[in-house]
Amino acid sequence: MPFVENLGARIHWDEEGSGAPLLLIMGLGWPSQGWHRLRPALSEKYRTIALDNRGVGRSEVPAGPYSIAQMAADAAAVLNSARVNTAHIFGVSMGGMIAQEFALQYPNKVRSLILGCTAAGGPEAVRAEEEALRVLMTRGQDADEFARAINPFIYDAGTSPHLVEEDTAVRRKWYASADAYFAQLQAVMAWEAYSRLAQIAAPTLVIHGENDRLVPAENGKRIATRIPAAKLVIIPGASHIFTTDQPVLAQKAILDFLGGQATRKRERPAPLPNAPV
Numbered sequence: 001m002p003f004v005e006n007l008g009a010r011i012h013w014d015e016e017g018s019g020a021p022l023l024l025i026m027g028l029g030w031p032s033q034g035w036h037r038l039r040p041a042l043s044e045k046y047r048t049i050a051l052d053n054r055g056v057g058r059s060e061v062p063a064g065p066y067s068i069a070q071m072a073a074d075a076a077a078v079l080n081s082a083r084v085n086t087a088h089i090f091g092v093s094m095g096g097m098i099a100q101e102f103a104l105q106y107p108n109k110v111r112s113l114i115l116g117c118t119a120a121g122g123p124e125a126v127r128a129e130e131e132a133l134r135v136l137m138t139r140g141q142d143a144d145e146f147a148r149a150i151n152p153f154i155y156d157a158g159t160s161p162h163l164v165e166e167d168t169a170v171r172r173k174w175y176a177s178a179d180a181y182f183a184q185l186q187a188v189m190a191w192e193a194y195s196r197l198a199q200i201a202a203p204t205l206v207i208h209g210e211n212d213r214l215v216p217a218e219n220g221k222r223i224a225t226r227i228p229a230a231k232l233v234i235i236p237g238a239s240h241i242f243t244t245d246q247p248v249l250a251q252k253a254i255l256d257f258l259g260g261q262a263t264r265k266r267e268r269p270a271p272l273p274n275a276p277v
Contacts, residue, residue, distance in 0.1 A: 006077035012058035017043030027093030031057030031174040055180030064183020092116035119219035122192030143175040154240035197226035209238030
């Protein structure tokens, strides 16, 4: 089971599939198992590498607060550990913030960028509904109680309760501690990239659920206008967890975008830490 030490934390990661590397970065409080809906299809064509952000899943829980830049550095350390020089980077929600920061800090490691249901922080970000913010800020110790409170803001009303329960089962098994959750939330609240987005040169897909009540879709639209030549996909009948609300539409948009990139080049393994280059 692979781990990498970075900035005072032991970070867990794993990989599935083969092909061009695709790094998957999950959102606030969610472990890498949160990719269960989409990862099998992605792994049929790509070498998917998924990490548990510091504080969740199998990664260590160092004292907070954390920062988005710190978690982007964790993601870079995972790629180095996997001996990957460049990868497609796909982040959702807080993971999309980490992906933006990753693209800004490590541009040479980015083949392409997918930003799902995310915002760019700062005063230009469109805030969630007040009740959704209250739920985020007062998250309780019980996973099911939190699910009942937050689910109306992150799933579309037309989504099957069975699908929602499948996601909740993942959250229940890997429910982050309160300390880790709020350490990540502090990172989200303190971060801003809107003023820097024009620096991102990687081919970018911005994908967002039309009915997102947690991170309103206007955030995705604003990101897409700031990143040169970014492609914007707004998914109807979907909220924040668009991969569960509309899995077929989401999968098609993502695979179509990835398929359009120059992904067939042979990957040269990254040098091992402290090895001569």
